[in-house]
Amino acid sequence: MQNKPKIDEMLSTLDRELPQALSRLQEFLRIASISTDPAHAGDVRKAAEWLCDELRSLGFQADVRDTPGHPMVVAHSPKGDRRPLLFYGHYDVQPVDPLELWDRPPFEPAIEDTPAGRVIRGRGASDDKGQLMTFVEAFRAWKAVHGALPSDLVLLFEGEEESGSPSLRPFLRENAEELRAGIAMICDTGLYADGRPAITTQLRGLYGEEIVIRAAEFDLHSGSFGGLAANPIQILVNALASIKDDAGRITLPGFYHGVEDLSDELRADWQALDFDAGGFLSLVGLKHPVGEQGRSALEMVWNRPTFEINGITGGYTGAGFKTVLPAEARAKVSFRLTGTQDPQAIREAFRAHIRAAIPADCTVEFHDHGASPASRMDISDPAFAAAKQALGEEWGREAAYIGAGGSIPIAGDFKEILGMDSMLIGFARDDDRIHSPNEKYDIESFAKGARSWARILAALA
Template identity: 85%
Template sequence: MTDNSRIGEVLSTLDKELPQALDRLMEFLRIPSVSTDPAYRGEVRRAADWLCAELIGLGFEASVRDTPGHPMVVAHSQRGDRRPLLFYGHYDVQPVDPLELWQNPPFEPLIEDTPQGKVIRARGASDDKGQLMTFVEAFRAWKTVHGRLPSDLVLLFEGEEESGSPSLRPFLRENAEELRAGMAMICDTGLYADGRPAITTQLRGLYGEEIVIRAADRDLHSGSFGGLAANPIQVLVNVLSTVKDSSGHITLPGFYDGVEELSDALRADWAALGFDASEFLSRVGLKQPIGEQSRTGLEMVWNRPTFEINGITGGYTGEGFKTVLPAEARAKVSFRLTGTQDPKRIRDTFRAHVRAAVPQDCTVEFHGHGASPASRMDISDPAFAAAKTALSDEWDREAAYIGAGGSIPIAGDFKEILGMDSMLIGFGRDDDRIHSPNEKYDLQSFAKGARSWARILAALG
C-alpha cells in the first residue's frame, strides 16, 4: 500500500492523539527559552535538550550541536529514494516584557475559550513552538501508521532566531553537505488575513542603518547661535527628506536596479485575494494609503521596495522646554528590498548621498544594522503545486501564493549557502500577538497545521 493511500489513517491518528499532542506542546511551552537574555541561557539549552529527546524518541538520529551562542538541534531520518526535505523552525522565544500586561503567567500555558474559538495562550505558542510542533506531530502520526518515519528528512531547529541568528550562517557553511536538501520547509509564517492557507513565495530583503550627525562640541543656546551654527537635527531631517519624493519614489541613483515586476499569473492570484488597503489600514486607525499610487496595496507591501525613518533623537526631549541647538542628532532608517536589489550597493549609495548633503564642519558616522537581499521562490517547481493542493484539501479553501512585506533571512541563507528554495507554510494568524503580551495560537491552527504537514508529506512522496 502506498503512502498516499494511507493518508486518511495518518489524519485520523492526528485527530485521536490531539490531547496528547497538546500535553507535549504545553510541556515545551513551560520552558522559558528566551534567547536574548543571558539569564535564560540554561533554559534555552533545556529546550534544545527537550526537543532532541522528543526526536530521538520518534526514531530520528538527533543531536544538540553547540555554537558560540545557543545550540542548534539537528536530526535525520533514514536515507531513501525520496527528494530530501529540510524542515526549519526555532525553539527560542521573545522576552515577555511588559510582564504586568499578561493576563496569565507567560510560561504557564493554558487552553482558553475566546469568541473566535479555543486558543493556546503562552509565550512562544505561535512564534514558534506551536508551529514547530506541527512538524513533529505530523512525523509522529506518520510513524504510528507506517511503522517508520518518512525517509530523507533533515531537521534544523534553531535557538537564536529571536536574537538575530548570529551563529546560523557560520553553522550552515560548516555543515552544508549534511544539511543540503532539495527543498526547505519553513513554518515561521501564517495564514492569509482571511484565514486562507497560504504559501509565502517571496520575501522582501532588509537593510538597516543608524546615522549620527555631530556639529558643535556642545549644545548651543539657540538665541546666541541660532541661524548661524549648524543644527544637526535640521541637517538630518533635510537630508532624509531628499531620499523619497512626495509620490513615494526613492531618489537614490540606481535604487530600482533589480526590482522586478509581478508575473501575470501572480498578479492575477493576488488580485483574487480581494485585498482592501483602506480596510487594512482601518485596523490601526488609518484609512488613506500613501506611497506609489500607481501600485496596488499588495504590491506596495509585498513587491515594492521602501525607505522608512524608524526613529529620530537629538536635543532636549524632557519635560518643559529648553532652547538649544543640539551637538548631536541620530536617526534609524530601513530599506525593504525586492527582486535582486543589492543591499550592499544600496548601503554605499545611501551613505554617499548623506555625506554629500552634510555641511563641511559637521561629521557623520554610520552604524549598520544588517543587510539581506530579498528572496523569491521558483513556483514552477512541481512541489509548490503539490503542496498548494494538499493545503486546499485540508482547509477546504483554495490555498494562495502570497508575499511577505517583512524579512525572514533564513530563506535567503538557504538559497545562498545551501542552494535551495524554501516553501514557507505556517498557520499563525494576524491576531496572534507574537512578540507582545498574551501571545496565542489557535487550537485549530495547531491541529490542522499538523494535518496539513501530513498531507504535504504524502503529496511530495
C-alpha cells in the same frame, strides 16, 4: 490515488491523538527558552534536549549540536529514494517583558476558550514552538500509520532565531553537505489575513542604518546663534526628506537596479485575494493608503522596496520648552529590498547622499544595523503546486501564493549557502500576539497545521 487510504488514516490518527499532542506542546512551552537572556541559557539547552529526545522516540537519528552560542538540533530519518526535504523551525522564544501585562504566567501554558475559539496561551505558543510541533506531530502520525518515518528528512531546529541567529550561517557553511536537500520547509509564517492557507514565495530584504550628525561642541542659544550656526536636525531632515520624491519613489542613484515586476501568475493570485487596504489600515487607526503612486497595496508591501525613517532624536525633548540649536542629531532608518537589489550598493548610495548634505564644519558617522537581500522562490518547482493543492484540500479553500513585507533571513541563507529554495508555510494568525504579552496559538491552527503537513508529506512522496 493509492496514498488516499493512508492519508485518511493519518488524519484520523491526528484527530484522535490531539489531546496528547496538546499535552506535549504544553510541556514544551513550560521551558523558558529565552535566547536573548544569558540567565536562561540552561533553559535553552533544556528545550533542545527535550526536542531531541522527542525526535529520537519517533525513530529519528537526532543530536544536540553545540555552537558558540545556543545549540542546534539536527535530526535525520532513514535514507531512501525520496527527494530530500529539510524542515526548519526554532525552539527559542522572546523575552516576556512587561510581565505585568500577562493575564497568566507566560511559562504556565493553558488552553482557553475565547469568543473566536479555543487557543493555547503562553510564550512561544505561536512563535515558534506550536508551529514547529505541527511538523513533529505529522511525523508521529506518519510513523503510527506506516510503521516507519518518511525517508530522507533532515530537521534543523535553531535556538538563536530570536537573538539574531549569530551561529546559524557559520553552522550552515560547516555542515552544508549534511544539511543540503531538494527544498526546505519553514514553518515560521502564517495564514493570510482572512484565514486562508498560504505559501509565502517571496520576502523583502532589509538594510538598517543609524546616522549621527554633529555640529557645535554643545547646544547653542537659538537667539544668539540661530540663522548663523549649523543646525544638525535641519541638516538631517533635509537630507532624509530628499530621498523620496512626490510620487513616493526613492531618489538614490541606482536604487531600483534589480527590482522586478510581478509575474502574471502572482499578479492574478494577489488580485484574487481582494485585499482591502483601507480596512487593513483601519486596524491601526488609519484610513488612507500612501506610498508609491501607480502600485497596488499588496505590491507596495510585498514586492516594492521602501525607505522608512524609524526614529529621530536631537535637541531638547523634555517637558516645557527650551530654545536651543542642538549640537547633535540622530536618526535610524531602514530600507526594505526586493528582487536582486544589493544591500551593500544601497548602503554606499545612501551614505554618499547623506555625506553630500553635510556642511564643511559638521561631521557624520554611520552605524550599520544589518543588511540582507530579498528572497524569491521558484514556484515552477512542482513541489509548490503539490503543497498548494494539499493545503486547499485541508482548509477547504484554495491556498494562495503570497509575499511578505518583512524579512526571514533563513530563507536567503538556505538559498545562498545550501543552494535551495524554501517553502514557507505556517498557520499563525495576525492576532496571535507574538513578541507581546498573552501570546496564543489557535487550537485549529495547531490541529489543522499538523494535518496539513501530513497531506504535504504524502503529496511530495
